[in-house]
Amino acid sequence: MDLTERKLKILQAVIADFVRTAEPVGSRTISKNYELGSPATIRNEMSDLEEMGYLTHPHTSSGRVPSEKAYRLYVNEMMSKRELSQEEKDAIAKGLYENVNELENLIERAAHVLSEITNLTAFALTPGTEQDKLKYINLLPVDEQTVVLMLVSDSGKVSNTAVRLDKPASEETLRILAKNMTYNYSGKTLSEALTIDIIKTFKEDAEAMAMFEHSIAPSFIRTLEDMLNVNLYMDGLTNIFALPEYSDINKARTFFEMVNRKSDITQKLISRDDGIMITIGGENQDEELSDCSVITATYHVDGKMVGKLGVIGPTRMKYDEVTSVVEYLTENISKAFMLPEGEDDD
Amino acid sequence: MDLTERKLKILQAVIADFVRTAEPVGSRTISKNYELGSPATIRNEMSDLEEMGYLTHPHTSSGRVPSEKAYRLYVNEMMSKRELSQEEKDAIAKGLYENVNELENLIERAAHVLSEITNLTAFALTPGTEQDKLKYINLLPVDEQTVVLMLVSDSGKVSNTAVRLDKPASEETLRILAKNMTYNYSGKTLSEALTIDIIKTFKEDAEAMAMFEHSIAPSFIRTLEDMLNVNLYMDGLTNIFALPEYSDINKARTFFEMVNRKSDITQKLISRDDGIMITIGGENQDEELSDCSVITATYHVDGKMVGKLGVIGPTRMKYDEVTSVVEYLTENISKAFMLPEGEDDD
DNA sequence: ATTAGCACTCATTCGTTGCGAGTGCTAACT
DNA sequence: AGTTAGCACTCGCAACGAATGAGTGCTAAT
Numbered sequence: 001m002d003l004t005e006r007k008l009k010i011l012q013a014v015i016a017d018f019v020r021t022a023e024p025v026g027s028r029t030i031s032k033n034y035e036l037g038s039p040a041t042i043r044n045e046m047s048d049l050e051e052m053g054y055l056t057h058p059h060t061s062s063g064r065v066p067s068e069k070a071y072r073l074y075v076n077e078m079m080s081k082r083e084l085s086q087e088e089k090d091a092i093a094k095g096l097y098e099n100v101n102e103l104e105n106l107i108e109r110a111a112h113v114l115s116e117i118t119n120l121t122a123f124a125l126t127p128g129t130e131q132d133k134l135k136y137i138n139l140l141p142v143d144e145q146t147v148v149l150m151l152v153s154d155s156g157k158v159s160n161t162a163v164r165l166d167k168p169a170s171e172e173t174l175r176i177l178a179k180n181m182t183y184n185y186s187g188k189t190l191s192e193a194l195t196i197d198i199i200k201t202f203k204e205d206a207e208a209m210a211m212f213e214h215s216i217a218p219s220f221i222r223t224l225e226d227m228l229n230v231n232l233y234m235d236g237l238t239n240i241f242a243l244p245e246y247s248d249i250n251k252a253r254t255f256f257e258m259v260n261r262k263s264d265i266t267q268k269l270i271s272r273d274d275g276i277m278i279t280i281g282g283e284n285q286d287e288e289l290s291d292c293s294v295i296t297a298t299y300h301v302d303g304k305m306v307g308k309l310g311v312i313g314p315t316r317m318k319y320d321e322v323t324s325v326v327e328y329l330t331e332n333i334s335k336a337f338m339l340p341e342g343e344d345d346d
Numbered sequence: 347m348d349l350t351e352r353k354l355k356i357l358q359a360v361i362a363d364f365v366r367t368a369e370p371v372g373s374r375t376i377s378k379n380y381e382l383g384s385p386a387t388i389r390n391e392m393s394d395l396e397e398m399g400y401l402t403h404p405h406t407s408s409g410r411v412p413s414e415k416a417y418r419l420y421v422n423e424m425m426s427k428r429e430l431s432q433e434e435k436d437a438i439a440k441g442l443y444e445n446v447n448e449l450e451n452l453i454e455r456a457a458h459v460l461s462e463i464t465n466l467t468a469f470a471l472t473p474g475t476e477q478d479k480l481k482y483i484n485l486l487p488v489d490e491q492t493v494v495l496m497l498v499s500d501s502g503k504v505s506n507t508a509v510r511l512d513k514p515a516s517e518e519t520l521r522i523l524a525k526n527m528t529y530n531y532s533g534k535t536l537s538e539a540l541t542i543d544i545i546k547t548f549k550e551d552a553e554a555m556a557m558f559e560h561s562i563a564p565s566f567i568r569t570l571e572d573m574l575n576v577n578l579y580m581d582g583l584t585n586i587f588a589l590p591e592y593s594d595i596n597k598a599r600t601f602f603e604m605v606n607r608k609s610d611i612t613q614k615l616i617s618r619d620d621g622i623m624i625t626i627g628g629e630n631q632d633e634e635l636s637d638c639s640v641i642t643a644t645y646h647v648d649g650k651m652v653g654k655l656g657v658i659g660p661t662r663m664k665y666d667e668v669t670s671v672v673e674y675l676t677e678n679i680s681k682a683f684m685l686p687e688g689e690d691d692d
Numbered sequence: 693a694t695t696a697g698c699a700c701t702c703a704t705t706c707g708t709t710g711c712g713a714g715t716g717c718t719a720a721c722t
Numbered sequence: 723a724g725t726t727a728g729c730a731c732t733c734g735c736a737a738c739g740a741a742t743g744a745g746t747g748c749t750a751a752t
Contacts (some may be wrong), residue, residue, distance in 0.1 A: 026745050038695050043746070061701040061745050102507060136486055142502045150496065150504070156488045161448060162502045238606055241599040249595045253587040260584055372714050384726050389715070407714050407732040 001052055008078065010036055010045050011054055015066045015074050019316050022244045024063030068281040068315060071293070075278055075319050082320045084328055092117065092325070096332060103127070103157070106336060108233045110309055110329055115236025118322050120313035121259065125269055126231040127305035129157060133189050137181040139163075139174040139216070147174060149219050151227060153190065155305060159227040163219040169211055176208050177216060190228050194221065230307070232266045234259060245291070245314040258288045259312070269308050274298045276327055281315045291315060295322050299330040301337040309333075347398055354424070356382055356391050357400055361412045361420050365662050368590045370409030414627040414661060417639070421624055421665050428666045430674055438463065438671070442678060449473070449503075452682060454579045456655055456675055461582020464668050466659035467605065471615055472577040473651035478503060479535050483527040485509075485520040485562070493520060495565050497573060499536070501651060505573040509565040515557055522554050523562060536574050540567065576653070578612045580605060591637070591660040604634045605658070615654050620644045622673055627661045637661060641668050645676040647683040655679075 003011075013034050017025040027042040036042060046064050049055045054073065055064040066074075084092075095113040100106045107124045114122035132153035140148045145168050150160040184198040199217070202209035237259065246252045259265060268286065276297045282290050289312075296310030309329060311322055349357075359380050363371040373388040382388060392410050395401045400419065401410040412420075430438075441459040446452045453470045460468035478499035486494045491514050496506040530544040545563070548555035583605065592598045605611060614632065622643045628636050635658075642656030655675060657668055 024745090028745075039745095040695050040697090040747095041693085044694085047747080057746090059702060060747090061743095062703075063745065135488065138484075138486070140482055140484070140498060142481065142498060142500070146502055148498055148502065148504050150506075152486060152488060152494055154488070156492055156494065156508045158494050158496070158506045158508070160496075160504045160506070162504070238599065238602045241595070241602070247595060249587065249593060249598060252595065252598065253584065256584045256587070370714090374714075385714095386716095386726050386728090387724085390725085393716080403715090405733060406716090407712095408734075409714065 001048055003052070006036060007045055007049055009034070010042060011049055011066070011070060012074070012078055014046070014049075014055060014064055015070060018066055019318060022316060024058055024065050026063035029063070066316075068283070071280045071315060071319070072283075075280070079320045079323070082324045084324055088117070088325075089328065092328060093332065096329070096336075103337075104231065106333065107231070107307065107309075108235075110333060111233040111235040114309060114311060114325065114329060115239060117325050118311050118313070118318075119236070119239050119242065120311040120317065120322070121234065121236045121239055122309070122311045123232060123234045123265065123269065124309035125266065125307045126233075127155075127299075127301060127307040128230055128270070129153065129155070129190055129228055129305065131189060131304050132157060132227070133187055134185045134193055137178055137185060139178040141169075141171065141174060144168050149216065149223055151220075151223055153227065155301075157227060159223050161219045161223045161226070163215055165211065165215045173208050173211060176205060177212055180208070181212075181216075181220070190224050194224050230266065230270070232262050232269075234262075234265075240313075243314055245316070254288070269296060269310070272296050272308065274306070276323060278319065278323070293317055293319075295319070295326055297326040297330045299333040301334060305337075307333075347394055349398070352382060353391055353395055355380070356388060357395055357412070357416060358420070358424055360392075360395075360401060360410055361416060364412055365664060368662060370404055370411050372409035375409070412662075414629070417626045417661060417665070418629075421626070425666045425669075428670045430670055434463070434671075435674065438674060439678065442675070442682075449683075450577065452679065453577070453653065453655075454581075456679060457579040457581040460655060460657060460671065460675060461585060463671050464657050464659070464664075465582070465585050465588065466657040466663065466668070467580065467582045467585055468655070468657045469578060469580045469605075469611065469615065470655035471612065471653045472579075473501075473645075473647060473653040474576055474616075475499065475501070475503060475536055475574055475651070477535060477650050478573070479533055480531045480539055483524055483531060485524040487515075487517065487520060490514050495562065495569055497566075497569055499573065503573060505569050507565045507569045507572070509561055511557065511561045519551075519554050519557060522551060523558055526554070527558075527562075527566070536570050540570050576612065576616070578608050578615075580608075580611075586659075589660055591662070600634070615642060615656070618642050618654065620652070622669060624665065624669070639663055639665075641665070641672055643672040643676045645679040647680060651683075653679075 010030060013030050013036070014025050017029060027039040027046060030036060030042050031039045046055060050057065050064065054067055054070040056067050058065060092113055095116065096106065096109050098109065100109055104126060107126050111122045111124040132155050134151060135154045136152040138150040140150065142148055142162065145165045147163050147165065148160050149163050150158065152158050180198065180201060184201060185193045185196070188196065199209065199213055202212060237256065240246045240252060240255055246255060278293065278295050280293045284290060284292065284294060291314065292312050293315045294310060294312050296308050298306050298308050300306050310326055356376060359376050359382070360371050363375060373385040373392060376382060376388050377385045392401060396403065396410065400413055400416040402413050404411060438459055441462065442452065442455050444455065446455055450472060453472050457468045457470040478501050480497060481500045482498040484496040486496065488494055488508065491511045493509050493511060494506050495509050496504065498504050526547060527544070530542070530547060531539050534542065545555065545559055548558060583602065586592045586598060586601055592601060624639065624641050626639045630636060630638065630640060637660065638658050639661045640656060640658050642654050644652050644654050646652050656672055
């Protein structure tokens with residue numbers, strides 16, 4: 001059987017109606033709102049579309065619902081990329097830069113804006129730092145026996161830990177430690193640094209060596225690990241309450257319990273392809289996601305640091321709109337990194 | 347009418363049963379499980395208790411439910427503080443210090459542990475820093491036109507911002523800026539620092555002055571504000587799904603939407619009394635909280651920095667247990683601050 | 693090939709009924 | 723006097739069934 005012009009139009013109409021109303025759509029509705037023929041004709045065509053796997057029947061006597069195959073066809077072939085209006089773009093930019101002073105902040109805002117616009121659950125992942133190289137290492141005394149260990153990477157990411165020393169250290173010792181660490185670690189990526197042991201380089205200085213080994217090194221490792229971690233921001237979790245697919249409390253519960261496992265989510269996101277990726281229902285390997293669709297996009301910075309953002313929602317979603325927004329957001333974020341934030345304070 | 351011995355016992359029994367089952371409790375149940383007389387007697391007593399305002403009737407033909415007044419009486423007079431068993435204490439300590447290397451981390455863990463033990467929604471607020479004094483101010487070059495502005499307070503709290511300069515700065519200029527800022531700001535509290543303008547102190551150095559005014563000062567203010575911010579951690583949100591009071595999706599929704607407004611929650615928490623505070627249902631000024639109870643406790647550090655933690659749940663909760671856990675947690679946190687973390691790695 | 697007509701299906705709504713847990717009252721008992 | 727047994731009554735709730743109506747599939751006419 002062939003996907004004739006009319007069949008395509010009917011399918012599109014069914015998808016559009018169903019995405020809007022979440023109700024199975026009947027032949028009369030289509031017939032009334034589109035010039036595609038009488039209800040009976042539509043019915044025949046729908047019956048064909050069902051046979052072809054694009055529509056399903058919740059039960060004999062109710063309207064048709066698009067199948068995942070239909071959404072896939074729509075996304076691949078029928079969806080026109082919806083250019084955002086200037087107002088929408090402005091709203092995004094405004095929301096994005098509001099109250100932002102750090103990269104983390106910007107990513108958090110991105111998740112927020114994304115959830116507000118799409119009315120879905122949005123997430124954003126901070127850039128991975130596998131390729132970041134250490135630039136500075138500093139030890140700053142806070143009091144007698146406490147110092148702050150501070151690492152700066154070449155991308156400007158900073159991370160610090162308060163370190164409790166087992167005995168007081170002279171400023172001199174701290175300076176030696178910091179200098180030696182900077183000398184040996186700078187230029188190395190964070191994960192490289194994790195594998196290098198510089199304890200031997202202190203050979204002449206027993207005090208510095210002991211202090212490094214007992215106090216600094218463990219904190220150093222923790223701080224590196226902390227820097228390597230990506231953060232996951234989520235927003236719009238409660239948006240799902242507005243969706244009829246989650247009017248059953250158990251559905252809602254399952255959803256919340258799933259997205260609450262942040263490390264799982266992070267894993268799943270990281271492993272997704274670059275660029276815009278849309279997975280529909282069962283296309284998600286994950287059982288738990290099998291009645292959700294996920295749209296993600298990747299933002300790049302200087303061609304090296306990458307992070308992801310996207311939305312998760314029911315398979316019934318406005319794929320065109322969400323895709324456009326997600327794409328526009330990544331462009332904006334990449335741009336923001338080029339010209340660091342906060343300069344043109346309007 | 348008098349609250350006789352037996353009335354008290356019956357009231358306590360009703361509370362215990364209702365807290366456990368969430369079902370209105372009838373006279374027969376009490377009569378069977380406690381040696382307090384026949385159903386009819388219990389009924390008469392219950393009727394009196396209702397007249398006195400300690401019990402209510404959902405409808406004529408169902409069992410009794412404790413009123414807020416009853417919970418209040420229970421909390422004030424009848425509740426025996428439940429000493430935690432050694433296993434419970436161990437479990438708390440274990441959960442608390444797992445994977446902790448920063449204060450923020452510890453507080454986050456506290457919320458986690460608290461929600462796990464109580465099966466309620468828990469929150470924890472990082473210590474306020476109004477009394478923190480600036481100790482160090484540092485400017486570290488990252489690249490040509492980017493520096494990291496780093497502030498350290500006397501409590502060891504560190505905050506940094508990447509600052510994009512409008513033109514390249516010499517190391518010399520940066521050193522002058524940092525030195526001058528440290529000189530003028532150190533010893534001042536964070537909020538004092540926000541009010542002091544040191545622009546005039548650069549009078550001899552036009553370059554440093556311009557750089558301070560255009561690039562550093564705005565970031566400095568943002569960083570101070572960031573340091574002044576307290577963070578709110580929440581955990582166990584999905585626990586409410588297990589409670590029958592939230593089996594209605596709208597209740598659940600309202601709850602989630604309320605706790606999602608983090609700044610509101612933070613405000614409400616901060617304004618609560620020190621020590622252990624229990625508010626039951628309508629005692630919460632807040633309309634939204636009127637069918638919740640909130641238990642908070644304050645942890646102190648060196649008698650100056652304070653934060654709060656607690657739980658929020660239905661009025662039907664195990665007040666004794668929750669109170670004990672909350673109290674024990676605050677003690678533990680205070681202790682942890684005394685002897686900074688990570689030293690005794692078992 | 694399209695469409696009107698019609699019988700049929702099935703989820704949903706709404707009223708009815710029966711059940712059972714629990715009360716309140718009265719009268720008997722201690 | 724306080725306690726208890728007995729009993730009529732209330733009321734939420736679940737189960738059942740009829741009515742409703744949206745929508746289909748099929749057949750026959752256009």
